[in-house]
Amino acid sequence: MITLNHYLLLSAILFCIGLYGALSKKNAIAILICIELMLNAVNINLVAFTKFLTPGDLTGQIFAIFVIVVAACEIAVGLAIIIAIYRDRSSVDVENLDWLKW
Amino acid sequence: MAINFSLIIPEMLVAGLALLVMIISLLVPKDQKRGLAYFTVFGLIGVLVVLYFMLDAQGTLFNGMYIVDPFGSFMKILIVLSSIMAIMLGVEYVEKFITGFLGEFCFFVVFATLGMITLVSAGDFITLYVALELMTISFIILVGFGKHIFRASEAAIKYLLLSALSSGVLLYGLTLVYGAAKTTSINGVMEYIAQGETAPILVLGIIFMISGFGFKISAVPFHMWTPDVYEGAPTPVTALLSVASKGAAFGVLFRVFMHALPGNQELWMPIIIVLTVLTIVLGNFVAIPQKNIKRMLAFSGVAQAGYILLGLIAFSTVGVSAALFYAMIYVFCNMGAFGVIIAFSQAGGGDEVQDYNGLWKRSPFLAAVMLASLLSLAGIPPLAGFFGKFQLFKAIMEQGYVWIVFVALGMSMVSVYYYLLVAKAMYFKDPHEDSPIKVSLPIQVTLLAITLITLFLGIYPTPLTNLATQVAKTFF
Numbered sequence: 001m002i003t004l005n006h007y008l009l010l011s012a013i014l015f016c017i018g019l020y021g022a023l024s025k026k027n028a029i030a031i032l033i034c035i036e037l038m039l040n041a042v043n044i045n046l047v048a049f050t051k052f053l054t055p056g057d058l059t060g061q062i063f064a065i066f067v068i069v070v071a072a073c074e075i076a077v078g079l080a081i082i083i084a085i086y087r088d089r090s091s092v093d094v095e096n097l098d099w100l101k102w
Numbered sequence: 103m104a105i106n107f108s109l110i111i112p113e114m115l116v117a118g119l120a121l122l123v124m125i126i127s128l129l130v131p132k133d134q135k136r137g138l139a140y141f142t143v144f145g146l147i148g149v150l151v152v153l154y155f156m157l158d159a160q161g162t163l164f165n166g167m168y169i170v171d172p173f174g175s176f177m178k179i180l181i182v183l184s185s186i187m188a189i190m191l192g193v194e195y196v197e198k199f200i201t202g203f204l205g206e207f208c209f210f211v212v213f214a215t216l217g218m219i220t221l222v223s224a225g226d227f228i229t230l231y232v233a234l235e236l237m238t239i240s241f242i243i244l245v246g247f248g249k250h251i252f253r254a255s256e257a258a259i260k261y262l263l264l265s266a267l268s269s270g271v272l273l274y275g276l277t278l279v280y281g282a283a284k285t286t287s288i289n290g291v292m293e294y295i296a297q298g299e300t301a302p303i304l305v306l307g308i309i310f311m312i313s314g315f316g317f318k319i320s321a322v323p324f325h326m327w328t329p330d331v332y333e334g335a336p337t338p339v340t341a342l343l344s345v346a347s348k349g350a351a352f353g354v355l356f357r358v359f360m361h362a363l364p365g366n367q368e369l370w371m372p373i374i375i376v377l378t379v380l381t382i383v384l385g386n387f388v389a390i391p392q393k394n395i396k397r398m399l400a401f402s403g404v405a406q407a408g409y410i411l412l413g414l415i416a417f418s419t420v421g422v423s424a425a426l427f428y429a430m431i432y433v434f435c436n437m438g439a440f441g442v443i444i445a446f447s448q449a450g451g452g453d454e455v456q457d458y459n460g461l462w463k464r465s466p467f468l469a470a471v472m473l474a475s476l477l478s479l480a481g482i483p484p485l486a487g488f489f490g491k492f493q494l495f496k497a498i499m500e501q502g503y504v505w506i507v508f509v510a511l512g513m514s515m516v517s518v519y520y521y522l523l524v525a526k527a528m529y530f531k532d533p534h535e536d537s538p539i540k541v542s543l544p545i546q547v548t549l550l551a552i553t554l555i556t557l558f559l560g561i562y563p564t565p566l567t568n569l570a571t572q573v574a575k576t577f578f
Contacts, residue, residue: 008281035263035266035270038270038271038274042277046280049277059286063231066231067231070235073235074235074266077239081246081255082259085259097259097260
């Protein structure tokens, strides 16, 4: 029997993988994908809570839809900026983003 | 249920203005957009007037998803004011350095304003998240839209990646709180916590939320994006980012922590205290070795965020009113400083502190405004910053945190040092060139108004303190 805890564990693992990837990857696009993983962990959380804790009340699922929409906007802007950067320096490695430095 | 639309007139006006500006900017020829910018300014002044008359309005809309109260209206006035000043100061800068994109500048500023004023009124996690992202995405575009400016796209990608990461963390925290309280509304969370239960999942959620909000207000250790983004972004955008987005983030932070989570204060207060002390100490010390004036102001902004957080630690009417007062003062001081940087770089000057050598001889007006703003940020009487800091320290002292007062006081003396380094360069060193700097009329008017307000509030702060005290009663 799959309970709420299984879902929460899955989402926690997914969130940690996303966070680790976002902090360790070099490629800007890979970082965006990892952030997407973190947001998906959030969505699993929301949908699982709605199903198990508040059956009949759909607030969590609606929240998940909002998260998906906003994440899509963020990715669109992100890819546009990545293209602008690629035209400047022919690379999207975050390690090369060192023109602004202390 | 009938919806009282009169409560959200300012939001509707701003949204309408944004769309109107967007459409008009498509119709106007590329080189004649200055009128559009002034039209935007007049529209925002209209919103400001409406907000002023709505200061006492109170109520909720859409089943509690949207809260209108004096606190929110005060923050909205602060935000709209800074947007107006950013456009006034930025028109010629954008025309000169990002030619042909003045229309985009105007409507993205208005969209960001819409996001920020919705954010401070959010009564539900869904509203909060959507408003936060509307603000952040508009700001990302504003930071990166001058892609021919050296380093703007790098600043934009850094801001985007880090802010997306932080909103992911914030969202995870929000879902955990939702899981514990079984509701996303701020009032519902307050009622749940008042029952006295503390689930581990709630504690985890609060910690995630603190780190998410900490990023937005650029508290140490979540401040690493600030200097890079402030340096790389076009200066008018930096000015807006440093006051308005920080003000809005403080608004929502205060609302969530004072409205929804006062029941388990003992849980999150230690974290906030550690963050505040770290922010004040590190912000001030790291500002000292900075050579670039925008970077220096970024770190000084980090430190100022720490001072405003003191109002949350005090957790009293006096504390909140002092924080509100200080946030308002901070808008004027910072806008003054950035306005001088904008005017100076328009005249061909660089952003390094040594470029400001002998500014006094080239333009006494700019040097005087810069000096007044920096001294006010440092908290030297009779300028407004002094009274703001004094009130914050008094509020903290009343709660018995004497050691924090000593740390903050010592650090504000450190801050005098690096602010005066700029003053020394302006007044005591010889300029590289002697040509006088011409300052255009809109910038002159704005800077003059900012300086006069800073002086006036330093000598006679009573009207603003009374207002802030009255507004702070929302929470208690």
